[in-house]
Amino acid sequence: MEDSGEDPTTFAAHSLPSDPRLLATVTNAYLGTRVFHDTLHVSGVYNGAGRDTHRAVLPSPLNVRLEAPAGMGEPLTETFALDTNTGSFLHTLEGPHFRASQCIYAHRTLPHVLAFRVSIARLSPGSGPITLLLSSAFSPESPDLDLHQGPDFQGARYLYGHTLTPEQPRGPQQEVHMLWTPAPPDLTLGEGEEERTWDFLTVVGGSRAEAQACLTEALQLQARGALYTAHAQAWAQLWAECGLDMVGPLPLRQALRGSLYYLLSALPQPKAPGYICHGLSPGGLSNGSREECYWGHVFWDQDLWMFPNILMFHPEAARAILEYRIRTLGGALGNAQNLGYQDLQLFREAGGWDVVRAVAEFWCSRVEWSPREEKYHLRGVMSPDEYHSGVNNSVYTNVLVQNSLRFAAALAQDLGLPVPSQWLAVADKIKVPFDVEQNFHPEFDGYEPGEVVKQADVVLLGYPVPFSLSPDVRRKNLEIYEAVTSPQGPAMTWSMFAVGWMELKDTARARGLLDRSFASMTEPFKVWTENADGSGAVNFLTGMGGFLQAVLFGCTGFRVTRAGVTFDPVCVSGISRVSVSGIFYQGNKLNFSFSEDSVSVEVTARAGPWAPRLEAELWPSQARLSLLPGHKVSFPRSAGQIQRSPANLPGSSSSGFPGRTF
Template sequence: MVEPHFEYTQVLYAHRQQSNLLVMEVHLKRFGSSSKPITIQLESSFKSQSDDIDFQNAPDYKGGRHIFGQTISSEIPGGIRPFVHLIWTPVASTLTLPPDQSQSSWVFLVALAGSDESAKSCFDTGLGLIDTGDLRPSHMRSWAELWKGSSIEVVGAETLNRALIGCMFYLLSSFPSPSEEFAFGGVSPGGLSNGSIDEDYHGHVFWDQDTWMYPSVALFYPSLARAVLEYRVGTLEGARANAQQMGYKGLKFAWESAVTGHDVCPEDIYAQQEIHINGDVVLAFQQYFYLTQDLEMFKEGRGSEVVWGVADYWVSRVTWDPSDQQYHIKGVIPPDEYYFTVDNSVFTNAVAQSSLQFAVELCGLLAQTAPPKWQDIADKIKIPFDPERKYHPEFDGFSWGYSVKQADAVLLGYPLALPMTPEVRRNDLQVYEAVTDPFGPAMTWGMFALGWLELGESEKAQKLLQKCFRNIQTPFQVWSESADGSGCVNFLTGMGGFLQAVLFGYTGFRVQKEHLAFAPLIPQDVDALSVKGVTYLGNKMDWLVTSAEVSVEVWKSGSKEPSALELVLNTGTTIPLIPGQSVTFLRQPGQIRKLNSGFSCWPV
């Protein structure tokens, strides 16, 4: 066997700290005593042209090629057409390691921005980091800081652990740095659009962002959660126009959203009927408030306009049925997209009820008077239920045994927290597990697993969670949308569902109005669960869960003074959480809430 006389390494990354920079590094290293030059060839498929942007050449900038252009079309007639500027280091066709050198490196940059000034500034920053030798080190420091502030890992199940780390990495890669001033454009199911028409959802933003990706990120990083909310606030005018075009009041958030908030879905039926997106958006605002109690987001941040605008939409969208004395929502597509133009989708109606209730609550917090209709509809909206079989049909006319595309009615338990008995929760899981398409979207089985964990059946939950591993493609833990490898590449929605199944399933975390509930339960093949950086009311918490015990430690984060917290177990024991001091107790349910000095404390 002939030993190689050199090593070639190519490193590609989007800079964590400088979000407008893409980097390619090429490294050559000589082995042995050979004194011959080593030359490698590079091939680039990059072309300075686009089907979507009318690019023009600009003068070279500091050795970099520069093109710029406007998008060819706008989202709406006469709407904005953003500019794109691209400056990049030309890639040489060959690279040579001279005979007198043992190793050498080359760095190629791409700076991408919306203006000439910004693109040049980003390129300058990259060149400066190269000169100081700090390009990749600064990138790695930023990631290290991010990992320090948030992590979820398990002991004793390496395959699961790799999957969790991969999910966190890809989700965080799709968000700006927590400290970065960045015009956030939302997250698409596949992240940055990959490919041409009809591939990877065009880079558009769906309910996937708010329902599937957001909850885990929000639990660690309120600033990133707020960025999601601010994106939705930025599309208010488009949402208002969507509602008006369909003859309704208030706001109708786009099923497929981009820059303006006008619906850019290529098929009208989805834009018109997948209206549960409105409730999904409000649920994200509600979760953020319960985690932070940040009322400023709802005042100066215009979050109240979102919540109240959606409530007004529901008022205009429901119809009163005198025969059953309930409000109905007719002609919708539920999350289960196998069915069109159905009446009273149980998820749609339940998420509408939830958003109306939060709208009323927010009025009280902001000293406003809620229209009586909001509470009336919340109280009287139809939530389909079969009293004989004791389960929730997906919609009016749904028959036992119908096939199902993805998680739908099972989402009533989590994240909607619709009140129901354990028997009904169990029936919902059993009914829909039996008829769910085994090749449906990747996020589905995590929600079934989470439901069984709620019911205390960790081993059944683990079997369902195992189904998710069929969607993970080695060696980089990239998720495919479907188990057969088809669909969206790097499916962030599936990662978000899987991450929630463990993060909210194994811990039992539930973000509620006045506390963060927990009910830890881990399966037999997991020795321990470590969750670091959980953020609640300005505090950071580290959790360690084993089969027998739970440890919680609070530590300060940031300059703002956090709320003092206490831990209340369901047995009645109350323990103050003091920063820097770890509290350990036998595994059992309880809650974290603001410290209440009226309670006594007992040692555990």
């Protein structure tokens, strides 16, 4: 997609940001670091007990900077660039006679590997040697790990140890084993050489054997000259199969690309074997040391702000995130018991139903019956609006309770299990605050219009929290809370206001809020901060997730329901086309694009013969168009639903409808 013809995929500058927190990150599903930073983190490796637990700091051998020696006598152009196409950070020094570049990356298909490569190329005739410096402050020490140096292995240094303090009493002290090829103080392109490249590897594993096996595999690729190529090709394949772009302003397109890059960086390559998710924290794997970015803890940010995007683009990773919640169910139940709520049982088998049932039982143990109002009340809660804590009957929270209980009841029926009568009784009778006179939802009992709120709260009703609202009430909620939401609030707030105005087809207002929703993105590497003033967490995946949802679910109108994926596309002001590639629904992979006049849908692949055939039902005509693999279907822009084809419709579209199949 194009606007001015500029490339939205590479972010370059001639200097680094003055705040080192805003340096680009390179991560994969197992390792993460900021470029030119002395720390790397390993997924799932935490040090400290209880509230002190945080990502364990491992010293980073990648903290190496390419420099020209003093007195070189050549004017040099220095460039720093994050290339999202290849998942690589590039540092280049170029003069009249040579170009030297450093490429830093977290290997896409070898998640235990971080690497950097340095290349020096001669640009003009001559045969003299060219020497560049490598500046490093690496020290094999950590405040979180008891580290020891071991014997070298295949030319690599060896550092191993374990965390100092387990997360739980009598819990394990996690092991870390790191092998790395140390960088020399300088590199020289020899006399008569035209170009040369050097690779430096860092490999981390949970055991010595794992680290050695991963290094051996990486060295084999390196020997064939394929180490970086395999990484770059994996990113190219990922982008070929997954994307979100538009015809619109370059800054907006860059924000989309950067946000999707950082989120995808946190996930494994599709079909990668053996991936175990340890949760996605607000600042990602590159951040989370003590006193930094919520210490690497995992919150609702993962489930509300990141997960919906992941579910559409990467269902395997979405499943792994759900499995993470299932694995940690015991801890959640223990927390509930420690807070004095119902003695929730641990179930015989760990699975999705166990989590759903535990949530339902928790809510039923938490509510109180009000004889005066003849409603269930939920007292003393912390809603998304952190300016008001310990409130009663948060409308956001109480609607979540309704949804959780009704979902649990429906799932129980699907599984042929008995449905406790209390679940639906609480769902039907829990108080959902509503001011009839002013036609809006007060945020909680006692909320007065005009009170300042920190962030999106009530406006989350409708999307992302399913809740039926009339257009008038939706508009009133948006107007009232937009006027009183703090400008210092977190990044995802304005994205949800934008979605609300898209639902109401107010395209000008939606565009203004869409632009505002990425004000927390910093230059030049599109790293987000939690707040627009630069404070809070950095590499803020939470805010990126909210922004991505504003386009992926707001512009398209996508809503995932039991019946299918509904759509109701809208081109907000200044955006003439939106393209979404590589989303999944029931084993089918689809591309979906639209302009002001038309919509196109194509099934590009099926996971297997078990994947059902799909169709698009258009509203209000109820015309149905078969979505056959490899055939693009286009029709005038309208709302509708992508759904399973009925068994009696083997592939023919409704007669008389002006859709086209290519």
